[in-house]
Amino acid sequence: xxxxxxxxxxxxxxxxxxxxxxxxxxxxxxxxxxxxxxxxxxxxxxxxxxxxxxxxxxxxxxxxxxxxxxxxxxxxxxxxxxxxxxxxxxxxxxxxxxxxxxxxxxxxxxxxxxxxxxxxxxxxxxxxxxxxxxxxxxxxxxxxxxxxxxxxxxxxxxxxxxxxxxxxxxxxxxxxxxxxxxxxxxxxxxxxxxxxxxxxxxxxxxxxxxxxxxxxxxxxxxxxxxxxxxxxxxxxxxxxxxxxxxxxxxxxxxxxxxxxxxxxxxxxxxxxxxxxxxxxxxxxxxxxxxxxxxxxxxxxxxxxxxxxxxxxxxxxxxxxxxxxxxxxxxxxxxxxxxxxxxxxxxxxxxxxxxxxxxxxxxxxxxxxxxxxxxxxxxxxxxxxxxxxxxxxxxxxxxxxxxxxxxxx
Numbered sequence: 001x002x003x004x005x006x007x008x009x010x011x012x013x014x015x016x017x018x019x020x021x022x023x024x025x026x027x028x029x030x031x032x033x034x035x036x037x038x039x040x041x042x043x044x045x046x047x048x049x050x051x052x053x054x055x056x057x058x059x060x061x062x063x064x065x066x067x068x069x070x071x072x073x074x075x076x077x078x079x080x081x082x083x084x085x086x087x088x089x090x091x092x093x094x095x096x097x098x099x100x101x102x103x104x105x106x107x108x109x110x111x112x113x114x115x116x117x118x119x120x121x122x123x124x125x126x127x128x129x130x131x132x133x134x135x136x137x138x139x140x141x142x143x144x145x146x147x148x149x150x151x152x153x154x155x156x157x158x159x160x161x162x163x164x165x166x167x168x169x170x171x172x173x174x175x176x177x178x179x180x181x182x183x184x185x186x187x188x189x190x191x192x193x194x195x196x197x198x199x200x201x202x203x204x205x206x207x208x209x210x211x212x213x214x215x216x217x218x219x220x221x222x223x224x225x226x227x228x229x230x231x232x233x234x235x236x237x238x239x240x241x242x243x244x245x246x247x248x249x250x251x252x253x254x255x256x257x258x259x260x261x262x263x264x265x266x267x268x269x270x271x272x273x274x275x276x277x278x279x280x281x282x283x284x285x286x287x288x289x290x291x292x293x294x295x296x297x298x299x300x301x302x303x304x305x306x307x308x309x310x311x312x313x314x315x316x317x318x319x320x321x322x323x324x325x326x327x328x329x330x331x332x333x334x335x336x337x338x339x340x341x342x343x344x345x346x347x348x349x350x351x352x353x354x355x356x357x358x359x360x361x362x363x364x365x366x367x368x369x370x371x372x373x374x375x376x377x378x379x380x381x382x383x384x385x386x387x388x389x390x391x392x393x394x395x396x397x398x399x400x401x402x403x404x405x406x407x408x
Contacts, residue, residue, distance in 0.1 A: 019146065021107040021180055022168050023086035025094060027053035028104045028189055031182060035201050039106065039174040042077040055094050055103065057302040064126045069119055069169065071134060076125055079169035082108050085149035086183070087211055088165045089298035090124075096293060097304050100212050101186035104193070109180045112170060113138060119169040120145065123162040124298070130162065132169070153233070153261045155295060165298070179203055185212025217385075219396045225374055225381045227367070227396045232384040233257065233292070237350035239285070239311040240292075243359070245321045246280065248273035253358045258312065264288060265312050272314065281332030283315040285344050311346070313337075317355045325359030327369065334373035341377060348380040357388040364395055368404035375405070 024039050030052050037050075042061070045052055054061075064076035083090070086105050094103055112118065113135060120141050123130040133141055148163035155161055180203070184190035187207045194205050209216055215230030232240060232254070242258045244250065248270045250259035259266040268286045272278040293306035300306075315333050317325040333354070341349070354370065355361035363386060374381045385391050394400060 020110055022082035022084055022110060022112065024080070024082055024106040024108060024174070025055065025086065025091055026104055026106060027055045028102055028184075028193060029053040031104055031106075031193055032197060034106060035176055035179065035197070035203065037173070038176045038178075039080040039082070039108070039170075041080050041170075041172050043075070044078075044172050055098055056090075057093075057097075057299060060299050060302060067126055069132055072119070074171070076169070079119070079171055080174045081125060082112070082168040082170065082174060084145055084166045084168065085151075085164050087213070088149075089154065089161050089296060090165060092213060093297040093299060093302060095185070095213055096297065096306055097302070099186075100214055101184075101189040103185060103212065104189070105183040105211065106179060107181035107183065108174055109178045112174060112178050113142075113168065115170070117171050121167045121169065122148070123159075124165040125167050125169060127162050129159070152231075153257075153296070155261070161296075161298070181206060183208050183211055185209050185214045217393075217396070219393075219398065221371055221398045221401055222375050224377065224379065225371065226383070227385065227401070228382050229385045229391070229396075232350050232352055232382075233261070235350040235382055235384075236307060237348040237380070237382060238307060238309060239313050239346045239349045241283075241313040241315050241349065241351040241354075242269075243317040243325075243352055243354050244269060244278070244314050245318045245323070246273055246278050246316050247320055249321045251321055254352050262288070262312070264290075265314075269314055278314060278316060280316050280319060280326075280329045281336060283313050283333050283336055285346070286312045286314060287345075288312065313346070313349070315351075315354060317359050325355030325361050327355065327361060327365065330354050330361075330366070331369060331373070334370065338373055338376055341379065346379065349374075349377070350382045350384065352384050353386045356386040363389070363391050367395065368401050368408060371401045372405035372408055375402075 067076050118135045119132050120135055120138060121130050121132045125132060145166045148166055151160055151164055154164050182203060182205045184207050190205050190207045213234040215228045217229035219227045221227060242255055244255050250256050250266055265286060272284055278284055288311060291307055292310035293303060294300040297303055317330055353363055353366055356363050356366050370383050
């Protein structure tokens with residue numbers, strides 16, 4: 001299994017994949033104690049006087065103290081909480097507030113659901129809309145939970161931000177015998193933990209960057225220009241580029257993702273097409289007021305390192321959705337970026353591999369052209385590789401891309 005496949009299976013949707021684990025998000029400094037004592041409830045940590053490194057906002061965690069579990073009477077603080085989906089709004093908040101090398105995810109074997117004293121939640125346990133039920137109802141509730149967590153993104157309007165944070169509540173502690181694996185988003189943190197715990201644990205430590213909203217690969221082409229293998233929507237760029245046609249249809253690929261995750265972008269795009277304002281070689285910048293980070297985080301008010309705004313650059317790569325992309329039209333659009341990015345106020349930019357994948361063009365042809373134009377910008381720029389095809393490392397090196405760009 002390649003790293004990319006491993007990252008996709010663990011970090012993305014559970015659709016079509018076996019359900020093996022639940023997850024606990026923690027600081028890497030707590031791993032040794034967790035492997036020895038298990039995952040403890042907040043109350044048990046206080047009773048035992050254990051010094052642990054916190055990664056959550058204290059005000060947010062304190063809200064759980066005041067909510068009791070129906071039919072049990074104890075506070076949520078009396079339970080170790082395990083998520084059905086690790087890649088959730090809480091983890092997003094933690095990753096935005098903490099360096100990724102300080103974060104680990106503990107995988108807990110699903111057999112813990114066979115215990116008769118655990119509870120299941122249909123979303124974030126602290127949310128008033130979430131139902132908390134005894135595990136005896138798992139045949140009814142688990143199919144609902146599995147459907148709810150089968151998402152790459154979420155939002156408040158349809159309830160998915162709450163639902164994707166479905167939990168398993170374990171009284172007092174989840175014993176270490178249930179620990180199946182430990183995940184890291186930073187390979188240096190993984191190796192450091194392995195060295196510290198050498199010969200003390202046979203539990204696999206795995207580097208899975210996609211689980212932590214991190215790119216799978218990244219290559220610096222110039223000090224300001226990088227080629228990235230990952231999810232463009234989770235980049236830190238102020239402006240995200242969406243490749244579109246000019247007939248108003250966002251059917252597949254990056255455009256489809258934008259359509260469903262950001263309905264306002266789709267409305268703006270359709271207006272532009274309806275009024276014939278979106279033309280080949282003339283991208284249009286949509287300065288939306290909302291921030292992607294604030295929409296994705298569990299508690300936006302706790303974010304300390306978030307983008308204040310997320311803009312979208314609608315970049316036509318084909319006239320009709322049935323057409324193949326034309327490299328000349330893409331070059332015209334890139335020239336527009338070079339000529340206009342400063343006066344438009346673009347401070348950082350992320351782009352897909354324009355025209356590749358569904359557009360029918362090859363990275364070997366498009367990559368050097370993107371580098372030729374975008375390397376002239378004096379802002380941070382990230383080019384994201386096509387998801388439809390594995391691009392070899394040799395074709396994302398600075399030597400390959402700059403050398404080919406110089407011949408164009």
